[in-house]
Amino acid sequence: xxxxxxxxxxxxxxxxxxxxxxxxxxxxDKWVILDRxxxxxxxxxxxxxxxxxxxxxxxxxxxxxKKGNRVKHFVVGDVPRVxxxxxxxxxxxxxxxxMKMHTAQHLLSAVIWEKFRAVTVGNQIxxxxxxxxxxxASFSMKDLEPVEKRVNDIIIEDxxxxxxxxxxxxxxxFVEQERVDLSRLPSSVTELRTxxxxxxxEIDTCPCAGTHxxxxxxxxxxxxxxxxxxxxxxxxxQYELK
Numbered sequence: 001x002x003x004x005x006x007x008x009x010x011x012x013x014x015x016x017x018x019x020x021x022x023x024x025x026x027x028x029d030k031w032v033i034l035d036r037x038x039x040x041x042x043x044x045x046x047x048x049x050x051x052x053x054x055x056x057x058x059x060x061x062x063x064x065x066k067k068g069n070r071v072k073h074f075v076v077g078d079v080p081r082v083x084x085x086x087x088x089x090x091x092x093x094x095x096x097x098x099m100k101m102h103t104a105q106h107l108l109s110a111v112i113w114e115k116f117r118a119v120t121v122g123n124q125i126x127x128x129x130x131x132x133x134x135x136x137a138s139f140s141m142k143d144l145e146p147v148e149k150r151v152n153d154i155i156i157e158d159x160x161x162x163x164x165x166x167x168x169x170x171x172x173x174f175v176e177q178e179r180v181d182l183s184r185l186p187s188s189v190t191e192l193r194t195x196x197x198x199x200x201x202e203i204d205t206c207p208c209a210g211t212h213x214x215x216x217x218x219x220x221x222x223x224x225x226x227x228x229x230x231x232x233x234x235x236x237x238q239y240e241l242k
Contacts, residue, residue: 002071003036006211007193010163012038013099013211017089022080024070030079031072032060038090041067045123045130046102046210051090055080062088095211097127100241103161103212104151104219105132106195108239110204111150113179116143121234129225129240137235141227144237148224155216159198163212166194175205182207 006013020034032053039062042048048065053075060077080086102125109120112134122133168182168190177183185192185207192207197216213219219241226238 002034004071005036005038006040007209010161010212010214013213015090016092016095017087019085019087022082022084022086025079025082027079029074030076031074032079032086033070033072034086034088037065037071037073038088039065039071039073040095040098040211041065041071043067044208044210045105046098046125049090049095049098051088053080053086053088055084055086094127098125099211099213100219101125101127101130102208102210103195103216104222104239104241105130106204106206106208106212107151107154107197107216107219108132108147108222108224108237109134109206110197111147111154112137112237115147115150117178118235119178129238131226131236131238133230133234133236135235136233138233139227139235141224144224144227148222151222154198154203155219155222158215158217159203160196161212161214161216162196162201164194164196165191166207167191171205171207180206 005015015038018038020036023035024033039049051062053060058078060075062073063076064074066072105123112118116139118134118137120132121135124131195206195208197204221242223240225240228236230236
């Protein structure tokens with residue numbers, strides 16, 4: 001199994017470059033599997049990381065990363081041989097923007113749940129803007145003004161953020177099922193990587209495999225820029241960070 005560097009702690013989400021050994025390749029489809037990686041594969045609404053592999057006097061562009069049973073790094077350029085040690089470097093500005101947006105998504109979802117009991121049913125993160133879909137939802141842009149203020153107050157207070165591995169039973173014992181539906185996860189998954197915002201996760205506690213910042217102050221200021229009805233009681237909110 002490939003070691004996923006960013007999974008073990010919030011500080012590990014800041015790893016920008018790393019050495020790794022190539023353990024499998026496909027020269028036709030041009031993908032590489034490493035023994036360890038800090039590249040984030042597309043999933044959970046967060047885009048793939050991009051960057052480079054460097055080895056000897058050669059480099060290849062990493063353009064996509066996909067996770068199934070194995071983490072495949074798709075490259076443009078030469079494919080390193082099995083056994084080669086490469087230096088992976090991540091396009092940091094892109095990754096860091098996604099980290100901030102993903103953490104902001106958790107925070108906005110938590111505040112919307114707190115005020116309207118609307119569940120997050122989808123999201124898509126980008127470097128310059130992101131959106132979240134909520135259901136059931138009927139709030140207006142005017143209703144979202146105190147939401148934006150509440151989010152920014154929490155950011156200014158720099159309420160704590162932590163990453164813990166928690167048992168499925170423990171999460172179920174104090175998180176409302178409607179907020180975090182664990183039934184969608186395979187029953188074989190008994191321990192979950194969990195993001196907690198606020199003291200003891202009082203603002204938000206949510207299983208998540210994404211990358212996140214260590215301090216909410218890194219988010220700057222959130223601006224809710226658009227509200228769009230998606231029909232059948234679903235509303236999409238777009239936000240930016242400044």
